[in-house]
Amino acid sequence: MSNTTNEKVRLLILGSGPAGYTAAIYASRANLSPVLYEGIQPGGQLTTTTEVENFPGYPNGITGPELMEDLKKQAERFGADIRTGIATATDLSTAPYKVTIDEEKVIEAETLIIATGATAKYLGLPDEQKYAGMGVSACATCDGFFYRKKIVAVVGGGDTACEEALYLAGLAKQVYLIVRKPFLRASKVMQQRVFDAPNITVLFEHNTLGLFGDNGVEGVHLVKRKGTPDEEKVDLAIDGFFLAIGHTPNSKIFKPWMETDEVGYIKTVPGTPRTNIPGVFAAGDIADPHYRQAITAAGSGCAAALEAERYLSEHKK
Numbered sequence: 001m002s003n004t005t006n007e008k009v010r011l012l013i014l015g016s017g018p019a020g021y022t023a024a025i026y027a028s029r030a031n032l033s034p035v036l037y038e039g040i041q042p043g044g045q046l047t048t049t050t051e052v053e054n055f056p057g058y059p060n061g062i063t064g065p066e067l068m069e070d071l072k073k074q075a076e077r078f079g080a081d082i083r084t085g086i087a088t089a090t091d092l093s094t095a096p097y098k099v100t101i102d103e104e105k106v107i108e109a110e111t112l113i114i115a116t117g118a119t120a121k122y123l124g125l126p127d128e129q130k131y132a133g134m135g136v137s138a139c140a141t142c143d144g145f146f147y148r149k150k151i152v153a154v155v156g157g158g159d160t161a162c163e164e165a166l167y168l169a170g171l172a173k174q175v176y177l178i179v180r181k182p183f184l185r186a187s188k189v190m191q192q193r194v195f196d197a198p199n200i201t202v203l204f205e206h207n208t209l210g211l212f213g214d215n216g217v218e219g220v221h222l223v224k225r226k227g228t229p230d231e232e233k234v235d236l237a238i239d240g241f242f243l244a245i246g247h248t249p250n251s252k253i254f255k256p257w258m259e260t261d262e263v264g265y266i267k268t269v270p271g272t273p274r275t276n277i278p279g280v281f282a283a284g285d286i287a288d289p290h291y292r293q294a295i296t297a298a299g300s301g302c303a304a305a306l307e308a309e310r311y312l313s314e315h316k317k
């Protein structure tokens with residue numbers, strides 16, 4: 001790790017979802033002069049969602065990008081130093097904790113809040129890479145526009161898959177929801193909306209084998225009731241293939257120092273954002289395999305900032 005461009009900060013926050021920005025709001029109001037790096041996806045996962053109807057305080061809902069812009073402005077209002085940049089390496093062996101940004105600049109932080117969130121998963125089929133940017137996407141709100149009046153498929157049976165399918169149903173002619181189980185795992189209200197949508201067809205007990213097409217995606221090879229006596233191969237003509245099968249926590253650069261679970265979620269002391277390293281806190285989806293909601297992420301970001309404040313006052317030099 002280079003030492004040429006070191007900068008010392010009291011509190012470094014990594015990530016710009018609801019957890020990161022809420023931590024920045026609390027920390028800047030407490031005069032901790034936080035520096036926040038936005039990471040790979042400024043504004044986090046909510047920037048790829050449409051309507052957020054369940055964040056308290058918005059009786060008529062708000063779009064994900066608007067909510068994140070508001071949180072950012074609120075943090076900036078109290079002096080949070082919000083920067084573009086990606087944490088590429090860490091040395092958390094001793095305090096001050098060192099984080100390399102964009103492979104060059106090293107920040108030395110007395111306290112660190114990790115709020116780097118989670119990233120969409122892919123099935124792992126070679127065709128997902130073959131057709132990347134040519135009909136394969138993990139973000140309906142980013143790419144749905146290209147499929148107006150076309151036919152698309154969404155893979156997954158959770159809330160994300162239902163949300164993506166409903167969003168796409170407003171644009172596309174026909175949406176297929178490809179679900180590997182005989183039921184949806186999504187909340188009842190989302191399930192009902194999907195079943196009520198006239199142009200969404202749910203294909204239960206279907207798995208994806210691959211994609212085909214000469215000029216981008218033109219269809220998907222599916223298998224119905226895989227491994228059973230009545231297994232059946234089905235080909236569907238589609239123009240777009242959307243993944244909505246869950247997320248992987250963005251914890252790779254912290255793993256050498258931090259306790260994580262088998263999936264990679266950072267372990268925290270139950271009910272707190274404290275990690276196995278004093279002065280290093282984890283907030284939001286990076287430490288939450290269970291709830292993964294904007295409001296729970298925001299709450300844990302608040303708790304992390306309060307913990308950082310306490311830690312700094314106890315370790316005054």
Ligand code: NDP
Binds near residue numbers: 159160244247291
């Ligand atoms: P989930 O983990 O809830 O669901 C993932 C879905 O993808 C499941 O149906 C799963 O199938 C399926 N899946 C996983 N791997 C594969 C695979 N290899 N092939 C085929 N299907 C696969 O993830 P979500 O992203 O949907 O939701 C995460 C959390 O965020 C949840 O707690 C959810 O409630 C929440 N959320 C809430 C929203 C809201 O309140 N508005 C919106 C979006 C998310 P299986 O069921 O068989 O395991």
